[in-house]
Amino acid sequence: TQLLEQSPQFLSIQEGENLTVYCNSSSVFSSLQWYRQEPGEGPVLLVTVVTGGEVKKLKRLTFQFGDARKDSSLHITAAQPGDTGLYLCAAPPGGTSYGKLTFGQGTILTVHP
Amino acid sequence: GAVVSQHPSWVICKSGTSVKIECRSLDFQATTMFWYRQFPKQSLMLMATSNEGSKATYEQGVEKDKFLINHASLTLSTLTVTSAHPEDSSFYICSARGIPFSGANVLTFGAGSRLTVL
Numbered sequence: 492t493q494l495l496e497q498s499p500q501f502l503s504i505q506e507g508e509n510l511t512v513y514c515n516s517s518s519v520f521s522s523l524q525w526y527r528q529e530p531g532e533g534p535v536l537l538v539t540v541v542t543g544g545e546v547k548k549l550k551r552l553t554f555q556f557g558d559a560r561k562d563s564s565l566h567i568t569a570a571q572p573g574d575t576g577l578y579l580c581a582a583p584p585g586g587t588s589y590g591k592l593t594f595g596q597g598t599i600l601t602v603h604p
Numbered sequence: 605g606a607v608v609s610q611h612p613s614w615v616i617c618k619s620g621t622s623v624k625i626e627c628r629s630l631d632f633q634a635t636t637m638f639w640y641r642q643f644p645k646q647s648l649m650l651m652a653t654s655n656e657g658s659k660a661t662y663e664q665g666v667e668k669d670k671f672l673i674n675h676a677s678l679t680l681s682t683l684t685v686t687s688a689h690p691e692d693s694s695f696y697i698c699s700a701r702g703i704p705f706s707g708a709n710v711l712t713f714g715a716g717s718r719l720t721v722l
Contacts, residue, residue: 497647526713531613531695531715531716531718532715532716533608533610533697533699533713533714533715533716534648534697534713535713536711536713577645579647579648581648590636590638590699590701590711591638591650591653592638592648592650592699593650594647594648594649595647596646596647597645597646597647599645
C-alpha cells in the first residue's frame, strides 16, 4: 500500500499568517493532486502537479512537487477565514487506472479573523 | 464543467434497513465511478471501483455483500448499504471518470451523502 503522509493534521492560525502543508511518501507518483473540502461537501480539485520540481500558483496558494515526485507542499500566503477547510493531497497508486486515488490523512485548517 | 450529482445528500434510517445512494454524471458519460467513505474529520477511503456493465472491484476489507454497487448505465452508479447498522453511519462520496463533450478526461467528485443509522 502506497501511503501519503500529510502534516500537520490540524492547523489553527490567525488571518494574515502564512502556512505550509506537507504531503510525503516513500513512493514515486506519476502525478499528485491537492483538494479542498468543506463540511458536508465533496472535495474540490485545486491543482494537479505532474513534473518533478514543478511549482504552480493559484492566487495565494503555491503548490510544489518534489524533484523525485515523492512529496509535495502547499503554501498559503496571508491566510484568510475563507481558506478554512480540509486540505487533502491525493495520488494514483502505482499501476492503477486514472481516477483511482489514495488520499493523505488531510489537514484541517482553521483561519481565525 | 463536468458535474456529478449524488442523491440523497443526507439520509437517516433505522438499523436493519437498506439504503440506496445514487451517483449521476450530468453532462458526461462516466465509464468508471469510484465510491469513497469518509468519517468525521478524516480522509477519504476508497471502497470500490465501479465500471459500467461489469462487476465492481472492492478494496481489501470492504464487504461486497454489505455494500452493493451497480453501474448499469454510463451516467448512473448506485451504492446500496444493506442491513445498515450504526457503524455504517458515514459520509459516502462518489467520483466519476469520463469524457465530457469538451473531450478531455475528467475526474469529478459528487457532493457526498451523509448516512445516519439509528
